[in-house]
Amino acid sequence: MSQYVSRLGGRITGPARPPRLKFAGHRKPRRVAMLSVHTSPLHQPGTGDAGGMNVYIVELAKRLAAINIEVEIFTRATAGGLPPLVDLAPGVLVRHVDAGPYEGLAKEELPAQLCAFTHGVMQAWAGHRPGYYDLVHSHYWLSGHVGWLAAERWGAPLVHAMHTMAKVKNAALADGDTPEPAARVIGETQIVQASDRLIANTDEEADELVRHYEADPGKVAVVHPGVNLDRFRPADGRSAARARLGLPQDAFVPLFAGRIQPLKAPDVLLRAVAVLLDQDPSLRKRMVVPVVGGPSGSGLAKPEGLQKLAARLGISDIVRFNPPVGQDQLADWFRAASVLVMPSYNESFGLVAIEAQAAGTPVVAAEVGGLPVAVREGTTGFLIPGHDPARYAVALRRFIENPQLVDEMGGAAARHAGRFGWDTAASATADVYTAAMHEHRRRVRSHHG
Numbered sequence: 001m002s003q004y005v006s007r008l009g010g011r012i013t014g015p016a017r018p019p020r021l022k023f024a025g026h027r028k029p030r031r032v033a034m035l036s037v038h039t040s041p042l043h044q045p046g047t048g049d050a051g052g053m054n055v056y057i058v059e060l061a062k063r064l065a066a067i068n069i070e071v072e073i074f075t076r077a078t079a080g081g082l083p084p085l086v087d088l089a090p091g092v093l094v095r096h097v098d099a100g101p102y103e104g105l106a107k108e109e110l111p112a113q114l115c116a117f118t119h120g121v122m123q124a125w126a127g128h129r130p131g132y133y134d135l136v137h138s139h140y141w142l143s144g145h146v147g148w149l150a151a152e153r154w155g156a157p158l159v160h161a162m163h164t165m166a167k168v169k170n171a172a173l174a175d176g177d178t179p180e181p182a183a184r185v186i187g188e189t190q191i192v193q194a195s196d197r198l199i200a201n202t203d204e205e206a207d208e209l210v211r212h213y214e215a216d217p218g219k220v221a222v223v224h225p226g227v228n229l230d231r232f233r234p235a236d237g238r239s240a241a242r243a244r245l246g247l248p249q250d251a252f253v254p255l256f257a258g259r260i261q262p263l264k265a266p267d268v269l270l271r272a273v274a275v276l277l278d279q280d281p282s283l284r285k286r287m288v289v290p291v292v293g294g295p296s297g298s299g300l301a302k303p304e305g306l307q308k309l310a311a312r313l314g315i316s317d318i319v320r321f322n323p324p325v326g327q328d329q330l331a332d333w334f335r336a337a338s339v340l341v342m343p344s345y346n347e348s349f350g351l352v353a354i355e356a357q358a359a360g361t362p363v364v365a366a367e368v369g370g371l372p373v374a375v376r377e378g379t380t381g382f383l384i385p386g387h388d389p390a391r392y393a394v395a396l397r398r399f400i401e402n403p404q405l406v407d408e409m410g411g412a413a414a415r416h417a418g419r420f421g422w423d424t425a426a427s428a429t430a431d432v433y434t435a436a437m438h439e440h441r442r443r444v445r446s447h448h449g
Contacts, residue, residue: 065091226422
């Protein structure tokens with residue numbers, strides 16, 4: 001494993017609680033400006049561009065506020081008449097910034113609105129005394145560009161989280177998916193150079209920052225995202241959840257939950273199900289395949305594509321398409337499922353995999369990105385190299401032929417996910433903030449010295 005050492009505070013390795021940093025005269029920030037340009041923390045995950053990053057920002061901000069770091073989240077207004085300020089939680093404020101038309105603006109069109117967004121951020125800051133924000137934490141490359149400018153203007157350090165990277169996505173594109181543009185690659189490279197600290201979800205992501213973007217290893221800190229363990233837990237079990245959702249008690253239920261787009265590869269699950277039915281037609285009477293989520297990204301070009309695929313494969317009768325649901329109901333879907341299937345082409349972490357495991361459900365996932373950290377191969381689920389539906393069918397058949405495996409792996413999954421609490425992630429993030437502030441002050445002093 002690569003050694004990523006933040007110059008202060010050492011290496012944050014696994015989900016175990018990182019050591020608290022004790023620096024004489026080093027303080028953590030009082031107030032952080034968090035930037036999320038293209039997706040609002042108030043949007044429901046699974047709709048549009050809202051996904052794991054939304055959950056990440058909301059949960060992290062709440063836990064930071066609980067340890068006395070106020071968070072103000074700047075996001076683009078996507079509807080008219082939104083209140084300029086929304087209290088998300090005690091110590092967490094969401095600021096809606098007008099930048100471009102409210103409706104119908106794709107993520108790919110947002111770079112043209114960054115100037116307007118930056119203007120809105122600067123207007124909010126202009127009403128405050130100097131030093132109001134101690135630090136800027138930007139999420140995703142669009143926010144990174146605004147953060148870079150804001151941090152320079154305010155004389156504050158910049159901490160950036162990529163969430164996904166163009167070079168990594170382009171190296172593992174789904175068939176027919178659109179490559180990320182060169183402008184994004186250039187933008188990400190600039191942000192890596194400009195940041196005081198980069199937060200990576202896993203060691204692999206840290207490696208990719210160094211390998212693809214020439215990040216200074218000393219600036220990269222690994223902090224695993226957390227999971228809301230109060231919400232995602234086994235609760236009253238699989239049969240009660242199935243009763244609430246109208247699912248048959250004795251069915252095999254492989255679940256897909258997420259945005260419907262080629263990157264997430266829900267088609268791989270459908271094709272694997274078709275393979276299983278070819279091998280054993282009797283399964284048709286005892287299998288239900290829920291797909292929970294809405295079209296997103298390049299999937300918007302063919303919003304009915306997955307339904308049409310189910311019809312072509314002759315499995316429409318057992319596939320249930322469900323619109324995105326709120327987090328509490330999503331937890332019920334996880335509890336009700338026999339197994340979560342995550343055949344993604346790229347995942348910086350795969351928060352859904354941890355959420356499902358926390359609810360007591362094993363996972364069959366692609367062996368990509370952060371999923372080998374999220375899923376313990378052979379213990380809490382199975383990791384599949386590549387995207388061949390036949391391989392996914394083999395893994396799913398293990399659960400069909402050995403039903404107690406669902407409960408055995410599910411129990412191990414809940415224990416494994418229990419190590420990924422958000423409190424741990426927030427305290428590790430606060431340590432990164434402290435190190436970034438110290439580093440920034442040192443650099444400013446040496447510059448003026």
